[in-house]
Amino acid sequence: MLENNEPPPDTRSPDHEQLDILGFSHAQLSRDERYATWRAYAAPLTSGVGAVVEDPDHVALSIAVIGVFADHPSSQGLTFAQITSGLRQQGVDEEQKAIERRLNHLHREGFLLSYLPKLYQGRYVIRPAGLVGGLAAERVAEHGGVDELMLLLDRTRTALSVPNPDPVVVLKHLNSCRHALTVFAMDLQRRVATGTSAELIEAGRQHDHTSYTRQVADLNSLVTRHFSGHHDLEDAGTALIEAELLYRAQVRSAIGKVLAHGRSGLDFDVLTPREYEDAAVEAGPDALSEVGRYLVADAPPIYLDVAAMMEALEGFSPRSRGRIRPAEPPAPAARDDPLTELERAADQSRRHRQLGMEALLAGRNEVDLTATMQTSWETAVHVLSDAMALDADPNEPFVLHIAEEIVVDRDAPVSYLHPTRLIRTDGIFSYTDSESADTTQPRGPRDD
């Protein structure tokens, strides 16, 4: 467990730490930061203000020129046109004039040397010092010069590794290491006191390597072994340890502040995206499962929706594999002769029509059906068909009279129709009202 102060199992390579330091990308560094770094880096070499380029792309172009010479080795150097073509192939999209200006500058400053010492010879090679300068400029901008600490330690260790190490050289290297450590410690102290959160994060990235302490301790052991009793060197070794302690204290302070900022705002830019991506691919299950040991399930109880359960049941009814014949209709019950049934049905229909017309007559011998038929087309069809059927039946005492004139009313539900009258011909009713009495007539010949 992390609480036990034991590092989680790391399935990555032992060189992972070193890769961390070298794995920073340009994108993490602001242009201003790089410009400030280069100005400080070049200050010992320049005589006036403004000698350092402000645009990092100019430095990148110089690095790209080195790549062009590596990709297109020529026995007699390259022309500006060939260099430009190579730059285009590398994806450089600067304007032609800008590239020419930059190449002319590199030539004037000796970065590009004429292959032959002739004026306007026009073919160039790179001076190795220029190559080193370009690479160093890139490195110092990426890591803020922290690489130099490692380099100095390596050089000192190398000086101690020869059969008979020169105490003067070793002392010089030890002092160089101490000076560098002290300068970095002071810079960190300033950043902790006055720096912004972004600056501290940047410092935290650059100095977040723990092997440095071990390397300084190893170096001190080497010094003690080779120069036991050599007071100057032993003192230098001790001073180096003290400087490392000071540096380490400042690193801790900076990282403590970064952690305080980071954990409150979930700032993940304290590391590079690459480091998280590597962890997502390369970390083993054991390392991954060290995260979130204290998370406890906090899910609400399931809401059992009975209606949804019934819907699910209905949705999962068994599926039929073929067409199913519909159910056979029930067998007819024992009935009378079908013709008798038919006659009975016809009688029933006639009876319904009769009752309907009787209702319209309302006890009178004659009625005007026009108003009733005007209520709707459906009613008109129904009334007319029933009345015509009764009129056609010689056994029925009804006569239907349809006038020749036509009544047209655009706004009425039945927009046009002939005035129609239904007359009872058996005269079984006698009414006192004049209209009914006048219209009551015996069944006569049809006028249709």
Place this chain on the structure above:
Amino acid sequence: MTDQSRDAALLLARIRATGDAPVPDQADVVTAAAVAADRIDRQLIRLVDTGRARRGDRLVLGWTDGAAPDPDRHPSAPPLRLAAVSYLTFALCLAAAWPTAEAAPYPGHGFRRSDILAAAIQMGANSKSVVAALDTTLPAAGLIAFHGEQGVLGPAAAALPQTTWGELRRIHEMLPHDKLAAVAPTTVPSPSPDQTSDKAGTRTISAPHSRPVTPLATSVSAIVAVLECAETVVDRKDLPQLADPAMRTAVSEALEGCGRTLVSVPDKGWTTGYAEGIADVLAQSGHGVLNPAERAVLTLILLRTVAIPRARGLQRGDSWAVSRTSTSLDELVKTRGLSRAAITDAIRELRRKGYVDSKPSGGYIPGPAFSRIDASLRAKLWEDLIVLARPNGFMAERIRARRTEQFTTGSDDSPRGFEESNL
């Protein structure tokens, strides 16, 4: 807070985390828990051990009559529901365990997993989905439990509101009894002697003194019911009462007795989480914690949806639950040492526990449970990912040193007044 109240809060929090808890030896703790639960219209239900599980009597948290939340009242935060196949599977389990509507549904009869599986497939359900429901979804929800091939209704079934059981009783004849009989006409087990014993079943543990029913108390219990049952954060406009400080205080006090706390999610609304120190005690006791495979998969999801986008400056904020970037199964399987099947299983569990969610457009994102964790847990999670991504750096060293120091001096964020032994 008295010792009894703290122990009662831990007990109720454990029931929240794991679904049930053994009955403590101290009767006063049970009584205190019943009183705290009564304040939010909940009640402790004792599940009398029938001998099948051999776990002793257990406690679950049920609802007082008529207090179950209305799922349609707060549309911004619907409760957690089952998928159709899970409903179908549970209906089959219910039909097998509860053959007659007149009988008490819990603990009911035992049933065989193979019978349920066969009947569900016969009804047209996808076999993989049914297996997932039988093996993961329903047992994890506590609705059923298996002892080998033999299944029984789970503790969550016993805790269902009486209104739900009333509805189930009304539609009892519509449960798929015939489908079960078709696949296993003779093998449906009859009740065993211990299942039919008088002791088996549930016992409601009522608070000794019912609280007075006041408008404030009614509002508090209604708000708590909504917050505790909502799957996600409840919109502020759905709970306008919480704009009143007095109401917030009353809700917080009611929740505190249950080991819970009111959480305000900036720009979103309200939810609940474990009270300070409670989650640590539960985690140290191993109650409700994620298993290693779930933690590993959750870490991968957090790396891809939160850490990497934020390291690239694509998103900001101090919440784990807000992520515009999602990840896919294909991305997750790029990791070493975890198979696709293991990742899929872990994701299913993480979704149920609320730690993983899906975007409507597809892809996995951190789930709503991250809204429930407090600031100290949020920070610890961030530190864990820093240690994972650069295990040998100064930052990792500092984090480990700080945690060790806190652990040895007892000055960390963990348990204030809570003791693991109480669980």
